Amino acid sequence: MASFSLPPINDNPGGGWGPSSSNLPDQFKFKDIPYAPYSKSDKLGRFADWNDSSTDGRQTQQGGPGNQMQNTRGGGPGGRRRDGGQAFGSGTASAFAYFHVEDEASFSLVDNKGAPPRRGGFTRGGRGGARGGTSYNNNRGMQRGGRGGFAGRGGNNQRGGRRGWRDWDKNNRTRESSVVISPQWxxxxxxxxxxxxxxxxxxxxxxxxxxxxxxxxxxxxxxxxxxxxxxxxxxxxxxxxxxxxxxxxxxxxxxxxxxxxxxxxxxxxxxxxxxxxxxxxxxxxxxxxxxxxxxxxxxxxxxxxxxxxxxxxxxxxxxxxxxxxxxxxxxxxxxxxxxxxxxxxxxxxxxxxxxxxxxxxxxxxxxxxxxxxxxxxxxxxxxxxxxxxxxxxxxxxxxxxxxxxxxxxxxxxxxxxxxxxxxxxxxxxxxxxxxxxxxxxxxxxxxxxxxxxxxxxxxxxxxxxxxxxxxxxxxxxxxxxxxxxxxxxxxxxxxxxxxxxxxxxxxxxxxxxxxxxxxxxxxxxxxxxxxxxxxxxxxxxxxxxxxxxxxxxxxxxxxxxxxxxxxxPMAAFTGEEDDGEGFEEEGGE
Structure with missing residues (x-):
């Protein structure tokens, strides 16, 4: 026959609701963990945002002082909050917050594997990608997307983030100076x-x-x-x-x-x-x-x-x-x-x-x-x-x-x-x-x-x-x-x-x-x-x-x-120099 036994109840006669820490068993005594306020609308972290279910990249959240309404721009999973008041529970008191470090400058990727065929030779970058994120073009290289990256919002300054083949290489093309700069100058x-x-x-x-x-x-x-x-x-x-x-x-x-x-x-x-x-x-x-x-x-x-x-x-x-x-x-x-x-x-x-x-x-x-x-x-x-x-x-x-x-x-x-x-x-x-x-x-x-x-x-x-x-x-x-x-x-x-x-x-x-x-x-x-x-x-x-x-x-x-x-020197560009200083003509000029 089924039975049900009540769990032990630890009373707190000193007042207040809930048991006192002195009455808790040893396995439940976490004295060193600080209290962190939270709300249901809090994000788990910038690197893992599973709560964003918006379809158009925008959503309105309630939070901040005075419960003001705040717009966020997500662009699907991985979206981030725009500048504005912080949501409740995401203040500096949180000991569990993930702080993103801008470390992409030292990151590089070399991938020699063949890329699968893509439609029209383009890749999508959402609305420019997340901040500091990257988007790939035929696995030939990497470019920054999103605000603060090399490409404009959406890549190529177009909404939708469509980039052409080898567009990543355009920013790497360099020209030679019209005149050779001598170290003596x-x-x-x-x-x-x-x-x-x-x-x-x-x-x-x-x-x-x-x-x-x-x-x-x-x-x-x-x-x-x-x-x-x-x-x-x-x-x-x-x-x-x-x-x-x-x-x-x-x-x-x-x-x-x-x-x-x-x-x-x-x-x-x-x-x-x-x-x-x-x-x-x-x-x-x-x-x-x-x-x-x-x-x-x-x-x-x-x-x-x-x-x-x-x-x-x-x-x-x-x-x-x-x-x-x-x-x-x-x-x-x-x-x-x-x-x-x-x-x-x-x-x-x-x-x-x-x-x-x-x-x-x-x-x-x-x-x-x-x-x-x-x-x-x-x-x-x-x-x-x-x-x-x-x-x-x-x-x-x-x-x-x-x-x-x-x-x-x-x-x-x-x-x-x-x-x-x-x-x-x-x-x-x-x-x-x-x-x-x-x-x-x-x-x-x-x-x-x-x-x-x-x-x-x-x-x-x-x-x-x-x-x-x-x-x-x-x-x-x-x-x-x-x-x-x-x-x-x-x-x-x-x-x-x-x-x-x-x-x-x-x-x-x-x-x-x-x-x-x-x-x-x-x-x-x-x-x-x-x-x-x-x-x-x-x-x-x-x-x-x-x-x-x-x-x-x-x-x-x-x-x-x-x-x-x-x-x-006064002899520069006159053909009287012995050190070979001269000019190097740039194509197209």
Missing amino acids: SMLEEIEFHRLAKLRLEVDDPVDLDSYGRLFAYDKSYDRITTKTERPLQPVDRIRYNTTTSDDPVIQELAAKNTATVYATDVILSVLMCAPRSVYPWDIVIVREGNNLFFDKRDGGPFDTVTVNENAADPPQDPTPPNPNNPTDKGTTPETPSINAATSLSLEATYINQNFGFQSVLENSAPAADLAHPNPFYGPDESEPLASCGYRYRVFDLGVTEDEDVRICVRTEVDAYTPGPGGVEAANQGSGLVTIRALNEFDARAQGAGGAPDWRAKLDAQRGAVVATEMKNNSCKLAKWTVQSVLAGADAMKIGYISRANARDNTRHVILTTASVRPTDFAAQLNVSLANGWGIVRSVTDLCMKMPEGKYVLVKDPNKPVIRLYSV
Whole structure:
């Protein structure tokens, strides 16, 4: 027959509910365990959250002082609480709480096992993964997800955390500096881009000193070209000079007269004024002689070529060179360079810009505008014909106060003048001037295309979509062109849209259309601030004027938004060095 016996009851005659510790058996005496308050809504721990049954990654919990409602974001099991009041029982009094230590920095994983096939070659990362968590892509590596990781929320800045194949490798790609930093150089200053972006200086209209060269009329028929009436780009044999500042005979004469404090060209100055937009490396050689500063470029340096999709999310890349410290590493350099590599695209874009400017002017059917003086770089021994080019030497006052004498003399360039009645006379007086540039399309399916639409299908009907994509992928290049046009006082800037005749052939091109914009209006469209650019120039000028006489080089870090000022020997970049100091040209720049 079933029976039931009562358990022993330990009475507490001293008062209160429950037995006293003196009446408890020895096996139940846990005197050293502190009391920890708890509630049913408490989490067991960050590493094991079995209570989260939310389906949309959000849930509302009651807790904290005053039983305030608090939102949490879970994203399935493993979710964590957002910033806010702590839930009841999770305070500092808990002796059982698990405290997470950020130790992933020293953690690495190498997995050579083959990955199972995944749908579309993507992996899901939830809403970016837990804090400090990792998500894998085809077992080839590891990347951080979630807030504080390398990827944005959801990975690739998209809700849902979808990442593409080999996207983990994009953050590991490094560029080489545009100039080899010698150990003998001393770094004087380091300036981050976010500091440059805060500078402002309003500058008045410039004073024109003199003009040189000959200008041809712009051919307006190029404004009427459409994708249905495309015109082939033809190579034209012309000479155009891009002499650095110190070698300019006109600037040498002006410097001898103490015309200004700083001397530069519009190409060099535009790079400095648009520095916060730049991604590729560059360098400017600065020479101080007395109270004068000369901003120079190196021969064969980054200023002689045009970049392509520099600001794209995944810009064109050059093949990886072999590692000299690892004899087994042969790199990824193919025997034949790809036509869509960064260096190849840069040379192609430079070729397109030069020939489009030579081709789109009228050399015979319209009179040429001869400026005040002939081309200062064209010698009597030259036999090849000159390109249409005019040089305007202008002085800008960078003084903050009336008593401050800080002026910069800039050699600016224009490419043509607007034809019509009075066009030649107007060009001689500095009006109706035109600058000519060209954007190029290579292969929409190639790496580095930046999601550009098909120009032949979109230019006529949806030009805005093409322009918006180019403004995103080539923000720095377009900003520099616009600043150069504003510095030169050009009334219009002609931008040609030029594509390959065949995506696999980089030697034949066609002109699809030409757009005409006003430089000042286009600067507002691109959000280019001339005041910010002048503030950068003035800050660099003040920094260099504090230094003693000598030679310096301003270098943009190849992989960080930082510029650095180095002091270099006077023989640097002149070919007179014995230690091999020189430059290493970066592809795509």
